[in-house]
Amino acid sequence: AQTVTQSQPEMSVQEAETVTLSCTYDTSESDYYLFWYKQPPSRQMILVIRQEAYKQQNATENRFSVNFQKAAKSFSLKISDSQLGDAAMYFCAYRSAGIADKLIFGTGTRLQVFP
Amino acid sequence: DGGITQSPKYLFRKEGQNVTLSCEQNLNHDAMYWYRQDPGQGLRLIYYSQIVNDFQKGDIAEGYSVSREKKESFPLTVTSAQKNPTAFYLCASSPYSGRTTYNEQFFGPGTRLTVL
Numbered sequence: 001a002q003t004v005t006q007s008q009p010e011m012s013v014q015e016a017e018t019v020t021l022s023c024t025y026d027t028s029e030s031d032y033y034l035f036w037y038k039q040p041p042s043r044q045m046i047l048v049i050r051q052e053a054y055k056q057q058n059a060t061e062n063r064f065s066v067n068f069q070k071a072a073k074s075f076s077l078k079i080s081d082s083q084l085g086d087a088a089m090y091f092c093a094y095r096s097a098g099i100a101d102k103l104i105f106g107t108g109t110r111l112q113v114f115p
Numbered sequence: 116d117g118g119i120t121q122s123p124k125y126l127f128r129k130e131g132q133n134v135t136l137s138c139e140q141n142l143n144h145d146a147m148y149w150y151r152q153d154p155g156q157g158l159r160l161i162y163y164s165q166i167v168n169d170f171q172k173g174d175i176a177e178g179y180s181v182s183r184e185k186k187e188s189f190p191l192t193v194t195s196a197q198k199n200p201t202a203f204y205l206c207a208s209s210p211y212s213g214r215t216t217y218n219e220q221f222f223g224p225g226t227r228l229t230v231l
Binding site: 004009042043044045046047050091093101102103104105106107108 | 146148150155156157158159160163165173203205207209211218219220222224225
């Protein structure tokens with residue numbers, strides 16, 4: 001069975017600085033997808049960024065980028081130029097490329113942004 | 116506006132009672148999902164449905180039941196057999212189209228269930 005681990009329950013960053021959130025996963029599959037979701041205080045889950053395992057190039061979405069290390073089974077999220085609105089819970093998630101679109105989530109990292 | 120609606124936002128239940136959480140989507144998505152969120156545990160899959168009149172158990176289906184009679188609707192019933200039902204419940208949907216295609220899951224705003 002696949003597992004996702006986020007070892008940082010809480011992180012903090014100064015506004016305009018850069019922060020990296022860690023995620024590791026365990027799987028025996030070679031084809032899968034990885035995601036970072038943001039959950040602000042409203043508790044609405046928002047997709048931040050995704051990565052296909054077959055792509056070597058790291059995904060980037062504006063100020064958000066990932067460092068995908070397939071051999072190490074690591075998938076970290078870097079937030080550049082942090083903004084107060086980035087404060088939220090961040091969840092790393094795994095999805096097999098199989099038929100069922102099930103998402104397996106990590107336990108989350110709470111990010112605080114200080115002005 | 117297209118989206119996913121969940122009702123009610125807050126729900127209170129007495130022990131021993133069944134309660135049904137509503138999830139409706141007008142995105143024309145084939146697949147729908149129910150997740151449970153507890154503090155410090157992330158989201159865990161309860162049930163999912165890829166087509167109408169069909170659904171599968173997720174990782175924590177015991178004490179829950181679902182139906183999928185319409186494409187737009189995927190209600191979740193929390194039965195009295197669920198020993199610890201107090202949690203935040205999230206519904207999601209995606210335009211499922213098969214094995215090799217990625218389909219983003221869109222989430223509803225959630226329902227907070229509290230057992231009194």
